[in-house]
Amino acid sequence: MRIANSSREKNPQRWRDLRRDRITATEIGALYSGKSIPQLYADKHSDNSFDSPYMQWGRYREKKIIQRLMDEIKTVIDSNDDLFSYDDDPFFLSTPDGIGSDFVVEVKTIGRKLDRLEEIEAAGGRATKADFAADNILGYFGQVQTQIFTVPKPLCLFAWEYREKRPGVTIPNHPVENIDDLFTPGEWHFVRVDADDDAIRECKRLGVEYRKYVPSEPPKIPHSLWELQGEIESIERSIAVLQSDLELKKNTLNSIVMMSMEPGSVFEYPLGSVRYTVYTSRGKLDTEKLEEVLPGANAAIKECTRPGKPVTRITVKRRREGE
CATH class of the missing domain: 3.90.320.10 (Lambda Exonuclease; Chain A)
Incomplete structure (x- = not known):
């Protein structure tokens, strides 16, 4: 009609x-x-x-x-x-x-x-x-x-x-x-508008359980959010370009030093000093081995661990063309 x-x-x-x-x-x-x-x-x-x-x-x-x-x-x-x-x-x-x-x-x-x-x-x-x-x-x-x-x-x-x-x-x-x-039976209780208990009656007629779906009310976020997110993404892209350039220059500097000096040496110049230092790698705690040597140690570590600061994460994703 x-x-x-x-x-x-x-x-x-x-x-x-x-x-x-x-x-x-x-x-x-x-x-x-x-x-x-x-x-x-x-x-x-x-x-x-x-x-x-x-x-x-x-x-x-x-x-x-x-x-x-x-x-x-x-x-x-x-x-x-x-x-x-x-x-x-x-x-x-x-x-x-x-x-x-x-x-x-x-x-x-x-x-x-x-x-x-x-x-x-x-x-x-x-x-x-x-x-x-x-x-x-x-x-x-x-x-x-x-x-x-x-x-x-x-x-x-x-x-x-x-x-x-x-x-x-x-x-x-x-x-x-x-x-x-x-539709397959059971979907009606989500899809139908529950006006005057229509959905309940329809589910009884179909012999399916009625479970009302009540979504949370979406927040009233101003349109400026998406403009701000666009600015953030533009800055992030600029930072990524600069970061790539920075890494390239760091690698070039390291290559020059490593080819010209021996590890542990230091030279003083009028413009400053150059030091070539090799650090030993940090070890990682092998929790499985620790438990073998000291049974119950992992539980004791957890017991003595202090809570960290709460972390807030907000994810904003703009819908792209074609999504």
């Missing part, structure tokens, strides 16, 4: 709000690709948003690919940016890229070859879940299956274009009879 006033372009805030409170075809695809449900839940309820040049390119090419697909199959396809919900359970949403008479269209721009889907296309066949897995795009399979249910249409045309602009299209099979089959 099409949701009124849910256009991604015309009503972006409503589009995002609806997606945040339910589960989307894209997120089901992420589960197919291996993302954990707790991580998915945490991502949905964080303030983070992510866009990349690849995603922007995909949106730019989308309508052009659909137009070429229409020219090839001689069928009208309406471009779409509205949300659709599954009639039997509005919790499931999708935004297919195009809608035809008896099919939906999902468009992807891809930077590597899809060998198995190319074979299917050349043979005029329909791709299976195994074919998508063979090309390592199983997440796309979960995504298009959800679109089939939510629009609803019996088929999905999965159209792709390599970034060298070579087009391809294939039709995934429709191997599941019920949207429940997209």
Whole structure:
């Protein structure tokens, strides 16, 4: 069922709000690709948003690919940016890229070859879940299956274009009879929104244990954090370059001294002194040998050890392009 006033372009805030409170075809695809449900839940309820040049390119090419697909199959396809919900359970949403008479269209721009889907296309066949897995795009399979249910249409045309602009299209099979089959029993208690105890009732119906997942509230960290982290990384890169140059100069100095002097010697110059000293290596405590010689010594050392100062570690990692 099409949701009124849910256009991604015309009503972006409503589009995002609806997606945040339910589960989307894209997120089901992420589960197919291996993302954990707790991580998915945490991502949905964080303030983070992510866009990349690849995603922007995909949106730019989308309508052009659909137009070429229409020219090839001689069928009208309406471009779409509205949300659709599954009639039997509005919790499931999708935004297919195009809608035809008896099919939906999902468009992807891809930077590597899809060998198995190319074979299917050349043979005029329909791709299976195994074919998508063979090309390592199983997440796309979960995504298009959800679109089939939510629009609803019996088929999905999965159209792709390599970034060298070579087009391809294939039709995934429709191997599941019920949207429940997209999940294994027991996952519902993480995924469903627990409004009016819906999740509890659904778990009882499915015969699985209900365990509510409550993620910690993400802290409100200002955007300046990422700017500061960028400055830190820039300084660290500069330090690394200087450190490399420093090590090179130290090694050069040591080589000159070792070639000109004997260990233990020292020479005085008007500019200073040069001393060539060879230090003996420090020994390391062999705890196993110590225990053999003095049974219980290791325990005694631990007993006499004073606690050190507490260590605070803060790790900040910016998301890189393509992650």
